[in-house]
């Protein structure tokens with residue numbers, strides 16, 4: 001595929017937001033800081049915990065929480081990171097003889 005580049009050993013630290021629009025991401029690739037600019041859009045899919053964490057680090061979330069951490073608020077999103085639900089399981093085993 002000539003329109004896909006996969007970068008391994010990359011850890012995204014923050015989304016760059018310019019005038020309310022996500023325009024790129026800052027990452028560490030093999031320990032070195034790298035900035036990626038988006039040609040069109042950014043798909044954020046870092047999992048149930050890291051996705052809201054990345055949004056919050058980028059200034060999207062509950063204003064009081066972000067301000068307490070010294071993160072400039074780009075977008076107030078009060079429900080961000082507030083609805084993680086554990087899947088409770090009860091395992092039953094029975095020996096059939």
Ligand SMILES: Cc1cc2nc3c(=O)[nH]c(=O)nc-3n(C[C@H](O)[C@H](O)[C@H](O)COP(=O)(O)OP(=O)(O)OC[C@H]3O[C@@H](n4cnc5c(N)ncnc54)[C@H](O)[C@@H]3O)c2cc1C
Nearest residue numbers: 009010011012013014027044045046047048049050051054
């Ligand atoms: C124990 C367990 C069992 C499960 N069993 C099932 C099941 O049987 N059936 C089912 O349908 N679902 C199951 N799930 C749920 C399923 O795994 C998730 O719904 C699914 O993996 C979510 O996919 P995702 O791509 O959104 O996130 P993930 O699979 O979590 O992928 C996120 C990726 O982002 C990467 N990442 C995170 N932060 C950064 C960052 N800052 N920079 C760069 N990369 C980053 C992570 O390394 C990871 O590779 C289970 C989950 C768990 C924990």
